[in-house]
Amino acid sequence: MRFYYRYLQVLARFLPIAIALLRDRRRFLLFGPSRSVPESVHRMRADRLTQTMLDLGPAFIKVGQVLSTRPDIVPPTYVESLSSLQDEVPEETGGDPFTVVEAELGDTLDLETVTPIAGGSLAYVYTAEYGGEQIALKVRRPDLAAMIERDLRVIRRLIPLITFFADDRQRYSLENAANDFEEIIRDELDFEREAAVMDEIGTNFAADDRVVIPETYPALCSARIVAMEYVEGTKITDSNALERAGVGETEMATLITRTYLRMGLVDGVFHADPHPGNLAVTDTGQLVIYDYGMSQRLTSQEQADIAALYRTLVRRDVDGLVDALIALEVLDATVDRVAVRRALDLVIETLEGQSEITWRAIITELFTMLHDFPFRIPPNVMLLVRVGTVGEGVCRSLDPKFDFLATTQSFLIDHGFIESELEALFEDIRDDVRQSAPIVAGLPAQVNTVFGQLERGELVVRTESVEPTTIDSGLGYAVLSSAFVLAAALLSFQSTLDAAIAFVVSIVFLLMYVRG
Numbered sequence: 264m265r266f267y268y269r270y271l272q273v274l275a276r277f278l279p280i281a282i283a284l285l286r287d288r289r290r291f292l293l294f295g296p297s298r299s300v301p302e303s304v305h306r307m308r309a310d311r312l313t314q315t316m317l318d319l320g321p322a323f324i325k326v327g328q329v330l331s332t333r334p335d336i337v338p339p340t341y342v343e344s345l346s347s348l349q350d351e352v353p354e355e356t357g358g359d360p361f362t363v364v365e366a367e368l369g370d371t372l373d374l375e376t377v378t379p380i381a382g383g384s385l386a387y388v389y390t391a392e393y394g395g396e397q398i399a400l401k402v403r404r405p406d407l408a409a410m411i412e413r414d415l416r417v418i419r420r421l422i423p424l425i426t427f428f429a430d431d432r433q434r435y436s437l438e439n440a441a442n443d444f445e446e447i448i449r450d451e452l453d454f455e456r457e458a459a460v461m462d463e464i465g466t467n468f469a470a471d472d473r474v475v476i477p478e479t480y481p482a483l484c485s486a487r488i489v490a491m492e493y494v495e496g497t498k499i500t501d502s503n504a505l506e507r508a509g510v511g512e513t514e515m516a517t518l519i520t521r522t523y524l525r526m527g528l529v530d531g532v533f534h535a536d537p538h539p540g541n542l543a544v545t546d547t548g549q550l551v552i553y554d555y556g557m558s559q560r561l562t563s564q565e566q567a568d569i570a571a572l573y574r575t576l577v578r579r580d581v582d583g584l585v586d587a588l589i590a591l592e593v594l595d596a597t598v599d600r601v602a603v604r605r606a607l608d609l610v611i612e613t614l615e616g617q618s619e620i621t622w623r624a625i626i627t628e629l630f631t632m633l634h635d636f637p638f639r640i641p642p643n644v645m646l647l648v649r650v651g652t653v654g655e656g657v658c659r660s661l662d663p664k665f666d667f668l669a670t671t672q673s674f675l676i677d678h679g680f681i682e683s684e685l686e687a688l689f690e691d692i693r694d695d696v697r698q699s700a701p702i703v704a705g706l707p708a709q710v711n712t713v714f715g716q717l718e719r720g721e722l723v724v725r726t727e728s729v730e731p732t733t734i735d736s737g738l739g740y741a742v743l744s745s746a747f748v749l750a751a752a753l754l755s756f757q758s759t760l761d762a763a764i765a766f767v768v769s770i771v772f773l774l775m776y777v778r779g
Contacts, residue, residue, distance in 0.1 A: 270417050273323075276315050277421075280308055302340065309344035316348060321357065321384040321407060322414035324348055325448045332649040333440060333640060334630040342627075346652065357404030360387040363487050364402055371483065385451060385556060390493055398480060401489040401554070403454060411452060415445055443642045451556040458484045460532060460558045461491065467530045474522055475551045496543025496551040500660055508548035516658035516665045518550055523654055524674045527647060528570055531561045535646040537654045559646045565591075569647065570680045576625065577672055577681055581607045594638050606632040621659075622651045622667050740776035744769045 289295050316327035330337050331345035364377055376392035377400070385407060389400045422441050450456060458479045465476035475494055483490030497504035505515055519542065526533035534541075536557040543551040561569070568590040575583035581604050588594045594603065610632045614620050626648055630640075640648065655667040675681045747769035 266413060266416060269413060270420060273319060273414075273417050273421070276319060280312055280315070283308060305338070305340045306344070309341040312341065313344045313348060316345070320410065320414070322411050322418070322448065324384045325451070326418065326444060328649075329440070329444050329447065329645070332645050332652065334627055336437060336440060339627050339631075346656070357407035357410060360402040360404050361389075363405050364389065364391075364400065367485055367488055368400075368483060368490075383554070386454075393480070393483070393490075397493045398483075399477065399491050399493040400483075401454070401457075401491070403452070403487040405487075408452060411448060415448070418444075440639075443640075443645065446642055447557070447646075450558075453486070454489050454556075455484065455486055457555045457558070458489045458491075460534075460560075461489070461555045463532050464526065464530070464534065464552075464555070464558075467526070467532070468522075473518060473549055475545065475549045477551075477553070494543075494545070494551050496545050496549075498539055499542035499544055499550075499657065500539045501544075502661075504544050505548075505661075508544055508546055510544065510548040512661040513665060515544065515550070516661045517670055519654060519658055520667060520670045521674050522550065522552075523650055524671060525678075527561065527650065528566060528573075528675075528680065529678060531563065531566050532558070533561075533646075533650065534558050535650050537650060537657060539657055539660070542657065557646070557649075559643055561643055565643055569644075570675075573671070573675055574681045577675065579611050581611065588638075591644055592639070592641050593644060594633070594636065598636055598638075603633070603636060606635070620668060622655045622671075625668075626652065740772045744772035744776060747772065 286298065287300060288297055290298050313327060316323045327345045327348040331342050331348065334342055337345065361377070361379075364372070365374065372391050372393055376390075378390050379387060380390055380399075381388040386401050386403050389402060390397055391400055392398075419441065422437060426437050458481070461476060461479050465478060468474045468476055475496075477491040477494050479492075480490040499515070499519075502512065505512060519537065523533065523537060534552055534555055534557075536554060537552075541552060541554045543553065545551060568587060571583065572587040572591065574580070575587050584607055585594070585600055585603055588603075589596050589598070607629075610628050613628055614625060617624065630638075651667075658665045658667055672681070747765045750765040750769075
């Protein structure tokens with residue numbers, strides 16, 4: 264009974280927004296022409312949808328965060344609003360986390376030293392005294408798992424209703440998004456997994472004194488508690504804190520960008536929630552990263568495919584971009600490559616016409632152009648998109664003129680993922696030479712054959728006249744002259760004598776053309 268009450272409650276909250284969106288397609292829901300509404304109305308609806316997600320609790324907050332990275336499902340205006348969703352919910356949601364501390368650590372900690380400092384949609388954070396040191400405890404709300412499972416059932420029941428009104432493209436994306444969402448939120452509920460990810464990322468950055476990853480206390484960690492080193496810092500967007508630490512806004516933005524690129528492309532395990540609440544700066548100017556619930560591991564193949572995606576975007580290699588999207592399973596292998604290539608050409612042309620290119624603009628334009636094709640965004644790609652869009656937003660809040668893409672390109676060059684402009688030019692030349700080598704190697708034999716035909720009078724050039732009254736009778740000599748000039752240029756790489764002979768022959772045909 265409780266499930267059906269929740270189902271009706273959720274349905275009632277979303278129904279007005281759903282009716283408004285359906286009326287945009289058909290004025291009278293099931294029939295009638297479409298209608299156009301101004302951007303201000305869409306913004307109002309987007310803000311209302313965002314507030315509804317927040318009111319419905321943790322599961323729907325996560326749904327909103329996931330949808331903010333799914334431009335294949337949600338229009339850009341709604342993506343922008345949903346991106347503002349943070350993990351703040353009323354304190355009473357999901358029960359009192361302190362009861363979990365009492366049950367699991369009551370015999371280990373002095374409970375009188377336990378002090379609440381922050382709350383999120385899935386957990387609460389406390390400080391406590393342990394072994395003469397101050398530590399931090401991330402504690403899952405006690406009734407949260409049952410609430411999440413109930414809301415996941417509600418969402419699964421809503422999907423068929425939503426897909427009934429969706430078009431074929433959206434239906435394909437929605438079905439995949441529902442499965443991916445459940446995987447992501449269950450990973451976030453697994454605090455043992457989170458502690459393991461923290462340890463792994465901490466090990467990766469152990470030699471980098473600019474980045475602080477709190478160390479965990481394995482003896483105190485469990486399925487509902489992550490015990491970690493308490494690292495004090497000030498919110499990253501506090502310009503006064505950066506000034507006191509002697510760190511410039513652009514310097515910190517660059518450090519954030521390169522840190523996250525290293526996690527994803529070099530180390531293969533990354534923190535996927537870089538919003539301002541999870542980033543801080545210490546008094547000495549170090550970057551502190553909190554909350555590893557939303558994180559992901561990549562296989563070496565996935566890292567290579569994602570690096571290829573960056574490489575093809577930077578070099579505007581459309582064929583390579585299609586290959587990368589298929590390798591990442593964003594596009595199906597059976598997709599019409601010609602049609603996709605045409606769409607991606609338009610993406611690059613559109614972006615090059617803009618005065619300012621951002622990561623968000625690239626992703627929005629890319630997925631907008633792919634709307635006509637059945638495509639999906641796998642969880643690993645979705646989280647990387649989130650890292651890019653949210654991270655870029657943080658960096659530009661520090662420095663409005665920060666060039667996220669230039670910093671990304673610099674990182675890729677430094678780590679050998681792409682070549683510098685000069686190296687790229689030489690690589691293109693080497694590719695052209697390798698492709699031309701078989702042709703050049705066979706030219707001497709072909710030229711000898713042509714000379715033999717010339718000596719025997721067997722060489723005949725046939726041209727079909729479109730307008731016989733105006734055709735130039737010497738056109739064949741002009742064609743032959745051009746052909747032998749080209750042959751001379753190619754032969755100059757192998758044989759100076761053959762090149763000279765070909766050039767002399769081209770002069771002969773040129774004189775015959777002039778004479779004619």
